[in-house]
Amino acid sequence: xxxxxxxxxxxxxxTFSLVYDVLYVPTLPKNGCWFLKLRFLTYLNFICHFAYxxxxxxxxxxxxxxxxxxxxxxxxxxxPPTYYPKSKLHSVCxxxxxxxxxxxxxxxxxxxxxxxxxxxxxxYPDYLDEIIPSWYNNVLHVAPLPFILVDSLLVCHxxxxxxxxxxxxxxLALVYELS
Numbered sequence: 001x002x003x004x005x006x007x008x009x010x011x012x013x014x015t016f017s018l019v020y021d022v023l024y025v026p027t028l029p030k031n032g033c034w035f036l037k038l039r040f041l042t043y044l045n046f047i048c049h050f051a052y053x054x055x056x057x058x059x060x061x062x063x064x065x066x067x068x069x070x071x072x073x074x075x076x077x078x079x080p081p082t083y084y085p086k087s088k089l090h091s092v093c094x095x096x097x098x099x100x101x102x103x104x105x106x107x108x109x110x111x112x113x114x115x116x117x118x119x120x121x122x123x124y125p126d127y128l129d130e131i132i133p134s135w136y137n138n139v140l141h142v143a144p145l146p147f148i149l150v151d152s153l154l155v156c157h158x159x160x161x162x163x164x165x166x167x168x169x170x171x172l173a174l175v176y177e178l179s
Contacts, residue, residue: 003154004060010147011057014050017139025132041176042140045108049144052093052101056151059093094157099168101151105144112141 027036037043115123124137159165 001064004057004064006150006154007053007057007060010150011050011053013139013143013147014046014053017136018046018050020136025136028131039179041104042108042112044176045104045144046140048096048100049105049147052096053147053151055089055093055096056155059089062087062089091158093155095160097148097151097157098159099165100172102148103169104172105148109141109145 021037022034027034038047112123120126128137160168
């Protein structure tokens with residue numbers, strides 16, 4: 001139940017922020033399309049985390065429905081816990097976590113704040129303070145790291161092989177660079 005409530009809170013945070021962004025944060029240049037924001041890795045990360053955490057809500061909900069009360073530590077013969085359920089949904093969540101959500105989320109947070117400390121004008125000019133509220137900036141550039149770390153504490157993820165994970169991550173980086 002704690003897992004489901006935590007994922008719902010995180011997903012609601014991302015949903016509220018996405019709705020706020022679409023409705024109230026202007027696109028630059030003026031009269032531009034919202035999809036122009038997706039050229040920034042921060043927004044791609046934001047959309048990936050939005051989708052990932054809603055997937056986690058669905059996974060936690062289905063896990064909650066599948067819980068059995070006739071086995072476990074409260075019974076005379078407890079069954080061993082299943083840390084790695086083998087459903088397709090769990091595989092998709094684990095793969096998304098290991099290849100997209102964790103590495104890109106950590107990269108975005110660390111790179112933004114390192115570059116911000118070196119030269120703020122390079123990554124977040126002063127005029128953006130008037131356009132983008134500070135809470136929304138924190139959702140984009142701070143929240144991914146603690147949210148993904150909370151996810152790491154809530155679920156035992158099954159990781160792909162190093163070769164497969166690095167290959168997919170490299171392909172994603174190349175597609176981002178070339179687009």
